[in-house]
Amino acid sequence: MDYTGFFRSELDRLRLEGNYRKFAELERHRGRFPVANCHNGPGEVTIWCSNDYLGMGQHPKVLSAMHEALDRTGAGAGGTRNISGTTHDHVILESELADLHNKEAALLFTSGYVSNWAALGTLAARIPNCVVLSDALNHASMIEGIRHSRAQKVIWKHNDLADLEAKLAALPPEQPKLIAFESVYSMDGDIAPIAAICDLADRYGAMTYLDEVHAVGLYGPRGGGIAEREGVMDRLTIIQGTLGKAFGVMGGYIAASAEICDFVRSFASGFIFTTALPPALAAGAAASIRHLKASSDERAAQQARVAQVRARLDEIGLPHIENPSHIIPVMVGDPVKCKFISDMLLREHGIYIQPINYPTVPKGTERLRITPSPVHSQRDIDRLIAALGTLWARCQLARQPLAAQ
């Protein structure tokens, strides 16, 4: 077997398909984000595609909590949670998270990916004869977790209550069921009908697992997510979230009953056999959560920027998916043009927006996924709209009919 030849030909195939990824090498400047230095690009750029949705990654409270924890305790945790790696900062953070979602307990993981993979994988594998009802657009980490469990999986049409109900009704009433879905879907920015899904779960005796990674910190009076905003947190069996997006740090978690957190803690390989998060990350995340529980300024500013960018896109007729979230997918619909526009934005305008192509989104729906944030200025918005307008013309892309002026 010519291993190297195999790897080369697979990589060549990716290149031919236009799916080979080159990473932009960025260096953010604290206090100047969304500006960053692009080391393998044109130098200074403005980032418009970050998941540090509120700029909390440079919030003074977050940074000072991290500095303080580094000075107090040092760098790493030095072990798994069971073998010397549980620190006071982890325990405090888990308590903040339980409080955020009004659940009995929370359990930390090293990432949102690992929390989905490990929690879903463990629950679905260990509950005898469990069937997972998985939304068709669930994130890769959920899909891999369910796959890893080897449990029966039933995929229901994205956000489609009738299809979910049909699939629930077709299963034996006594079979254990777990409905897995997200609140805000990352690529389209649409939002699940959480309460109605909980109604179905109640009716058919299912547990619910809600991924709120694109919503925690961003929605609800205390940043508890869409479920908090809609007053349904108590109806969900498990809420999963991340510390690496709106909270600006890193890590993932579930919040649930004491029994469920203890069960996953006790049986999940991906939780047990891995070094714990550094205490400084836990301290930074706790500071971020605490701040966003008390302050809605960042959420309000973000929503205002989002509305403004949408309105400005509409003014020049650029097509974008109408959705009720903070994610603005500007639709290009062609992989080559999508990549070209992204390249030109970077090179000629100092604007960084990663193109989103297949397989992340279906072919024909290639897009620029824009995430306006409180840290973007009016001038940033003006420059973004001007650059997009210019490139849209250059690529001869269709525009939406403009509203009567």
Next chain:
Amino acid sequence: MDYTGFFRSELDRLRLEGNYRKFAELERHRGRFPVANCHNGPGEVTIWCSNDYLGMGQHPKVLSAMHEALDRTGAGAGGTRNISGTTHDHVILESELADLHNKEAALLFTSGYVSNWAALGTLAARIPNCVVLSDALNHASMIEGIRHSRAQKVIWKHNDLADLEAKLAALPPEQPKLIAFESVYSMDGDIAPIAAICDLADRYGAMTYLDEVHAVGLYGPRGGGIAEREGVMDRLTIIQGTLGKAFGVMGGYIAASAEICDFVRSFASGFIFTTALPPALAAGAAASIRHLKASSDERAAQQARVAQVRARLDEIGLPHIENPSHIIPVMVGDPVKCKFISDMLLREHGIYIQPINYPTVPKGTERLRITPSPVHSQRDIDRLIAALGTLWARCQLARQPLAAQ
């Protein structure tokens, strides 16, 4: 289905079996490690079971690199590696790691667990008809990665060259093969015959995947691990390591050819769909690696402490596994006594050593896994030996015959 009842009964079963884990809640004090405050225990304790093997988690160079990066760039990376999350600090760290192992490239993951799971899972799944030859005592993360791949798996007896060869010889010569093993095994502290395994790999046309998580930073003139010490790094296809043990921070990686790193980077779900490590962690890890490339003082001091603890255990006849590594498994051989000694060490002597029971180790081999480090003082060693001697007597545990004095 009574879900809560199910979770409760599973947890009760763990309690009955003596396998229910309670985590010690620790707060380390920078500059005073291995001393920590045990919030749910007796207050101040000395940690003897940390995987921060060299105390690099509180090294001034590591901490100042982390402080500097926090001040320079902020907290989190804000995205996946592909979508705004690749920072200058990641690129520098990957270059340090490639250099450490004298490989063309390296690829970072959020943890050692994820690096094993994602790299092995991707290689074994994507190489057509690949068979993985896995050492019987491989770590959970490797086992889960291989399992996830659904590739054919052949388990060979731990560190047994004859068995490995027999299993290689029984496979079709043209079938792609990947031999997965560790250098230092965490629970027994024994070391694989790396060169001889590479000989077999060459003979049978297999790739090799070596997990060096308990060796990087600790062995070899520049801390490249056992493979560096034995001059065989170039013979291994893939070397995997961690930034969370001897390097004192968090994260995992593989080092390999440019093609292999690019292949895993391009296809591994657990790499692609997860938020990148915070730049401050990358900066801290790079500083740690750089220091340990140039300084062997920490390695020498650790080896001296290990030899001293072994000699002192021998003096009082306490049984421990003779091995050529820094890990000292003191054998209790009874789960209840093992837990009792650990509890008494903590409560009465302020010494924290987590008991290692089944399923982590086989029944009848329950142990205290001791990891001496340069930060343990002579007084720490005196206290450890005195406490163990007292408790050994109290539990009426057998001693080794003493050498003639």
